[in-house]
Amino acid sequence: MIKRFRQSIGIKILAGVITILVIFAAIIGYTGYKEFTDLLLEQYADGAFRTADSAALTLNPDHIDRFIESKGQSSEYQASWYSMDQLCNSQNVTFIYVIQPDLTDYGHITFIFSTINKDSPYQVYEFGFYRETTNDEYKEKYRALYEGTSERELVIRDKGYIQTDPHITAMIPLKGADRKTKAILCVQRQMDTLVAFRQQFIRKLLLVLISVAAVVILAQGWYLYQMMILPLRKIKDEAERFADENVIAPEKLTETIRTQDEVGVLADSIDRMEEQVQQYIENLTHVTAERERIGAELDVASKIQAGALPSLFPPFPDRSEFDLYAAMLPAKEVGGDFYDFFMVDDDHICLVIADVSGKSIPGALFMMVSKILLSTAVQNGLQPGEALTRVNAQLCRNNRAHMFVTVWLGILELSTGKLRAANAGHEYPAICRKDGYYELYKDRHGLVLGGMEDICYKDYEIQLEHGDRLFVYTDGVTEATDSENTLFGTDRMLEALNCCQNVTAAQTIELVRNSINNFVKEAPQFDDITMLCMLYK
Amino acid sequence: MKIKKSQNESQLIIALEGRLDTLTAPQLEAELNASLDEIAELVFDFKDLEYISSAGLRVLLSAHKAMAKKGSMKVTNVREEVMEVFELTGFSDILTIE
Structure with missing residues (x-):
């Protein structure tokens, strides 16, 4: 007190x-x-x-x-x-x-x-x-x-x-x-x-001065109290209240403090500050909620995307002609890479690996569309080149964002080992002959899908023998980068692939992934890393 | 990545230095959006471009489509590493590379 x-x-x-x-x-x-x-x-x-x-x-x-x-x-x-x-x-x-x-x-x-x-x-x-x-x-x-x-x-x-x-x-x-x-x-x-006389004079003078002083002090005190202390106390109480409650007062300060002086200006400032803080809090709450919602939606989106890629291994337990494994590691919540495989008929399996030029939501949307169009084209009986040609035409229509996707698509005839494939601007596949080493297969390249209209993609054929292996991947593998901006590159990838013989498809992918991790160390992952490996038994 | 621009009437030469990837491609895209209006001939000088990713290719493709309507675009002095990417993705078929 x-x-x-x-x-x-x-x-x-x-x-x-x-x-x-x-x-x-x-x-x-x-x-x-x-x-x-x-x-x-x-x-x-x-x-x-x-x-x-x-x-x-x-x-x-x-x-x-x-x-x-x-x-x-x-x-x-x-x-x-x-x-x-x-x-x-x-x-x-x-x-x-x-x-x-x-x-x-x-x-x-x-x-x-x-x-x-x-x-x-x-x-x-x-x-x-x-x-x-x-x-x-x-x-x-x-x-x-x-x-x-x-x-x-x-x-x-x-x-x-x-x-x-x-x-x-x-x-x-x-x-x-x-x-x-x-x-x-x-x-x-x-x-x-x-x-x-003089004493009397002094006494009178003092009396008058004290009376005047008393009157002045009382008047000044009252004036100060009314004009400054009361309003200031109101402002102080209001500021304290607002700091505790963060809610705008039902009655504005300027409704009771109407002076144009500094106190009035202060009251007005407090009023405006309260409104702005309130607005800011509302905005922030809104933005935070929005961000949480987007975060949650991205989470769901990444689950949907993961669900869109076949992820049960072995995928066809009753088929003994091949061993198949694939994996995708997105750089963001949702990625632009994808792989796909499905039986076209009892004797043909289709393998797809693709990379969309963009990540996050736009990349994922484009990826979903591309994946569905590709599988639909192949299911309709089109050969790889025909499928790419048709999907390219479909993607080029209304492609306002100028997005594109690189695709390698192959259909393997299981009974004969004949692999028909087409490449739309994708990385070279790596092929390992029985008892040999993985080597890049420099196949014939067309332009990426969605890049230009009216492009015709051509098939090529590879004859696989029993024991041969096929490895396809996206540029997330070859362009994984360490902290000094050195690329992982195809040489290191081939080295990793060839380090062990007689491993399963899943082990092959694990080997490459470990090799990448050891190479990049703490550097952040910029691109999705996707790989698919098949062993033709 | 560094972007150097030099304009000669309706010809614009853009020299890139460093890496054109996911992080730097938006920078080039913004630069192109701002300066292609009056241009009839667009030349990219890739003498000092070390690396190009799919995000960079997308920007080149956009520029290629934009210039196809009103003039020409060519890419010059491409290094071996970048050329490999162009060949891999089929861009070497559609771009004018000198």
Whole structure:
């Protein structure tokens, strides 16, 4: 609670206002005090000097030596004293006296005349009373009057009046006919009225200042509270609420805070920020949901694609004439490669391997279409070249994305080992004769399917003997790349194929896959890797 | 991959350096889409092209089809590795290769 109190902007601003007011009051108070004092002192001093001038007329300075000789007993002295005493009472001053300082250092003074107001509590000094000069200030003033550098001097004692009442002393030199100072006449006047007035003035001034300050502080405080603290607190509460709940408030801040100042702008900014954050959250939620949905759909798509490729091995358990195995490793969730095999009739098996020029969804869509068109063409009794020619024409129709697919398609007559095949821009097949090694069979190539219309694909024939092997693959195998961009290549592929003899079709594919993995190591797979291997028994 | 273009009136020569594969083919495709409008003769200089994948072939095929309608396209200075791919895929039959 105390912490919150200390940190409130209102308290800080109010403290600032109070400080300024106090400084303001102090300056006004001090100036007023000084002006007041100066003005009254001037009047006091004027009066005192007039009295002093009058008192100076009551005696003849050239006769002072005689007064001293008579020790104040002469009739002239008595007359002068009497006049001075009367003046002292009539002019309402406290003290009129004439002194002669000790001229060596002005450290002592001798009283020649001394009259005192009858209402004052003090006693007169007797003639010839000798005492120390009160302080250095007096000494300096006596000296100035004697040496003729000044014609009047004033001493003000309004402080430290615990011992003596506050008073002023006006001093004038008494000069003889030779213009030399013979003695000093002093008039002392009490300042109790001045001090009393002044105290009253200060008291009134303070009272007024405090009242004004209180009113200003209250008004300023109320204004600040209404115009800043309340709106700011509202904004703060709203910002905290929004941070916790992330839901737009039912009532906008600008509906209650309508000022055009910084607070109003801040409120408006918070409102807009809330809307934008809300919108952003909604968008993000939407996009995330969409992405999850797409992810899930891609997952389903890859399952469908995997399901479209025959994946049960051995595929024809009751056929002993051949051993067949195939595999596809897509680079993305769904790939563009595919393989296919199916019995055309009891004596003919069709083998297909293909690579679509594109991956992900577009590649997969094109792949599905190509696969179905190819199998349909072959099932309808077309020879490989005829099938490719027809599918090319079908794919070229409305091929707006300019996609294409490379295909190797072969039909093996199981009874005779006669393999009829056609190649539409696909990799060379590898053939291994019984007890020999795998070698690339540089077959005749046509253009990729879907590339150009009106292309005619031609068949070729290979005679397979029992024990011969056939290996077809996509460029994902030969173009598997290591971290230094080196391609796996057909040489490494043949090396892997030839490393072991008398292995099954599945083992052959496993051998090539391991060899690729050892070659590329940590480098990412860019292309689908697809292989099909058949052993003609 | 780096693409260097030099145009001489309606002739555009595009020199490729590096690998034209799945990652870089879209770059070439965007470049061609932006600059084929005024072109009657398109020449590819493959002196420094090390490798071309099916994605790269697709871009070449698109360009070939686009240019077939309004002019000509030829491929020059093909390296052995790239030529193998052209032959393998049958592209050597349809492209003008010098």
